[in-house]
Each structure stands twice: as structure tokens, then as C-alpha cells.
Amino acid sequence: MTVTSFFETAVPAPVAETIALILVLLGAILCLSAAVGLLRFRDVPSRLHAGTKPQVLGLVLICLAIAVSQRTIGGMLLGMVIVIPVILLQFATAPLSAHMVGRQAYRNGTIQKHSLVADEYAESKQTPPAAG
């Protein structure tokens, strides 16, 4: 079996299509769970907690589906190479926005103080950052 024939080995079309559809369905269910969490939870950090699930895991599942839907093994590798920049960019930027929104929610007072288990930010506010 040469290298070329290995890269051209194709998964049967109905199998690849079904696997891709199931992966996309899982991503869609994650999006739905995020939306339900947005409606059901009561303050900004818990809504943020619900909302950041499809931003990472859902996108990874759908990108895997894109790679699987290329059918041949070489096509799958090429598809992975195509979608990996998208995943890396999303990994880099999703925590950034969640951090900014969460910190501003804390300062704004739009959180439920009694639901916090640990509040390290309040302790760090009492001592200035350069106090040593």
C-alpha cells in the first residue's frame, strides 16, 4: 500500500455523511443548551458560564464535522489544516471577552453576592496591587 493510495482511501459516503451530521447535531445541541442557560440563569456570570460552552466545544465539534465530510483521508487532513486556525483564534479570543464581561459585571454590581462561594476579588481590592 503506497502513501498515495493511503491518502486516497475513502470512507464510504453514507458513513461519513452520518458521522458529520451527528457531530453537527451535537454542536447544535450545545448551542441550544447555551441559549436555554441564557434564559434560565439569573445573573451575568452564570449566563456567561452557560454561554461559553458552544464557543469552544461546539465549534470544535463542527470543525471536526467539516474535516470528516471531506471523506478521503488526505481530504480529512487538509480539512483539519483549514479549520485549525479558526479553532485557535476562537480559543485565544473567547476567554478574553468572557474575562472582560465578568469583571465589569462584578464592578457593576450585577451579580448575586450571596451566591459566591469564594470572593477573592474583594480581598484584592482592599489591598492595593502594589502594596507588596
Added chain:
Amino acid sequence: MNPLLIAILVIFGIAAILCVIRIVRGPSILDRTVASDVLLTEVLCVLGADMAINGHTRNVPVMLIIAAVGVFASISVARYVARRDNTTP
């Protein structure tokens, strides 16, 4: 039509409608920001699902740009939102 495909379409539609409901109702602007961020992520997922279902890779540049610049909306709103005067916590 494949029943899996119908389920995917229905679930994406319901999720988008729920996000829009939270954007309309959200008590504070930060709630609206989080909900619009989720809606943008869902647009990203729908573009990817279109590629996976129809078997092409034409939407990748759009996904790349959305993943790169979608963060600026949340950051700018969170940076410049007015600090509420909570003298009675």
C-alpha cells in the same frame, strides 16, 4: 429529507430565537452583550454546519474573520459600560 438534518435545523432555529429573546429582555447591557456573543457564535456554527453538510470549504474565510473580530464587541461594551452607582449593595 434526512431526519437528522431536520433536527439540526430546528435546534439551531430554537437556539437563535431564545438568544434574541434574551437580547430583547435582558435587564442589563451586559446580559445583552453575552447573549449577542452567543448569537454570533451560533452564526459561526451555522456557517460551519453548512460546510459540513454540503461538503464544500468556501465559508472558511468568513469563519476566520468572525472568530478574529467577534471579540471586539464584547470587549468594547464591557470596557465602556457605565459603572452603576451602587451605594446600597
